[in-house]
Amino acid sequence: MQRIIPEAVTKNDKGYLLVNNDPIMWTMLNAIKEQQKEIQDQRLRTEQQQQELQQKRAQMEKLETRLAALEMMLRKVRGKGRAVSALNPGWAKTL
Secondary structure, three states, X not given: OOOOOHHHEEEOOOOOEEEOHHHHHHHHHHHHHHHHHHHHHHHHHHHHHHHHHHHHXXXXXXXXXXXXXXXXXXXXXXXXXXHHHOOOHHHHOOO
């Protein structure tokens, strides 16, 4: 105890060590306050990360929708190309 919170330990006139609880309580209270601030900071970071994740998911959904539309358009163009390629074999190679 004397090494960790030296102000909490005193020596009486007979050489006995005495413990004063006040400095111990203040040290514990300050440690709890620091811990609570760290917890609050972590909660804030977690909330921010969750918001960012939701935004990224929404962006990904939009991109997936656009990709699906482009793939559908490409299939239609390729399908038309096959029909025309029977008439003009050189045209299909450009797709």
